Amino acid sequence: xxxxxxxxDALKRFREARAxxxxxxxxxxxxxxxxxxxPESNSLATLMLHLSGNMLSRWTDFxxxxxxxxxxxxxxxxxxxxxxxxxxxxxxxxxxWICLFDTLESLTAADxxxxxxxxxxxxxxxxxxxxxxxxYPYHAGQIVFLAKFLRRDSxxxxxxxxxxxxxxxxxxxxxxxxxxxxPPGVPMPLTPRNLVxxxxxxxxxxxxxxxxxMYHEDAVNHQVAETPVxxxxxxRAMFTREFAAAEMVCLVENLFEDGEWAILEWxxxxxxxxxxxxxVVDGRIAFQRxxxxxxxxxxxxGLPIPPA
Numbered sequence: 001x002x003x004x005x006x007x008x009d010a011l012k013r014f015r016e017a018r019a020x021x022x023x024x025x026x027x028x029x030x031x032x033x034x035x036x037x038x039p040e041s042n043s044l045a046t047l048m049l050h051l052s053g054n055m056l057s058r059w060t061d062f063x064x065x066x067x068x069x070x071x072x073x074x075x076x077x078x079x080x081x082x083x084x085x086x087x088x089x090x091x092x093x094x095x096x097w098i099c100l101f102d103t104l105e106s107l108t109a110a111d112x113x114x115x116x117x118x119x120x121x122x123x124x125x126x127x128x129x130x131x132x133x134x135x136y137p138y139h140a141g142q143i144v145f146l147a148k149f150l151r152r153d154s155x156x157x158x159x160x161x162x163x164x165x166x167x168x169x170x171x172x173x174x175x176x177x178x179x180x181x182x183p184p185g186v187p188m189p190l191t192p193r194n195l196v197x198x199x200x201x202x203x204x205x206x207x208x209x210x211x212x213x214m215y216h217e218d219a220v221n222h223q224v225a226e227t228p229v230x231x232x233x234x235x236r237a238m239f240t241r242e243f244a245a246a247e248m249v250c251l252v253e254n255l256f257e258d259g260e261w262a263i264l265e266w267x268x269x270x271x272x273x274x275x276x277x278x279x280v281v282d283g284r285i286a287f288q289r290x291x292x293x294x295x296x297x298x299x300x301x302g303l304p305i306p307p308a
Contacts (some may be wrong), residue, residue: 006109020137027155033045034084044143045089057069062242067116109247216232219232275291
């Protein structure tokens with residue numbers, strides 16, 4: 001498993017859960033946030049109190065203290081406050097999510113096998129994250145359900161509207177075109193876009209041999225922060241050196257195709273961004289040019305910075 005990819009995806013899923021909650025809450029007048037369907041049900045306010053309380057407890061000093069903090073009053077999270085203060089609730093809600101996001105963004109792939117405890121029960125960091133990936137969306141679904149009930153006929157859907165699936169699918173497929181999938185046993189046509197998609201997978205595996213095989217014998221790889229590298233063997237050696245120096249991850253933001261060219265916009269889990277241009281001739285890369293900030297890369301990966 002690629003730990004950096006996992007952490008980036010986990011963060012994305014948590015952000016999606018928060019967005020669902022916020023979009024649902026925005027449709028309900030704040031004076032209805034304490035409404036319960038029955039005495040044993042939760043209100044929007046109690047769900048917000050519980051989620052934020054859990055986040056502040058679990059993710060504060062995540063690696064060094066137990067996830068159930070001694071000052072947490074979990075039972076009180078399920079009781080509507082006597083003096084309802086919407087702004088105080090919003091502030092606590094915001095603090096909880098920020099605590100989660102800041103902690104996840106600080107973790108590295110190496111942390112995933114470390115051990116943390118929740119109520120003295122040991123978990124790997126990976127298990128602790130997965131535990132909350134199951135927990136928070138569960139309550140996010142409750143928030144959406146209750147908000148939809150409270151708004152009834154004026155509810156604005158957060159997903160594909162009833163009867164709108166065909167139009168939604170057509171729009172998504174227009175935005176992300178791909179060739180028809182061939183029959184079983186027939187290889188996918190090696191378009192520039194498909195080749196670069198394979199290139200990204202090989203890059204994220206750290207597979208210098210597979211990458212080199214995608215280039216023409218006399219290909220040129222020019223990362224503008226570096227001297228151009230000419231020839232397949234030199235490109236293979238370049239990737240071998242780079243993979244030995246740092247565990248790099250390419251997360252695709254956009255991948256376009258125009259004739260012989262594929263255009264890749266990427267980021268990595270540490271926040272570095274860049275773009276690459278690949279000229280593909282007869283199924284192999286003939287020329288590649290990449291743009292990214294070398295100083296930021298060296299700093300983020302703890303590599304030596306050359307003297308000015």
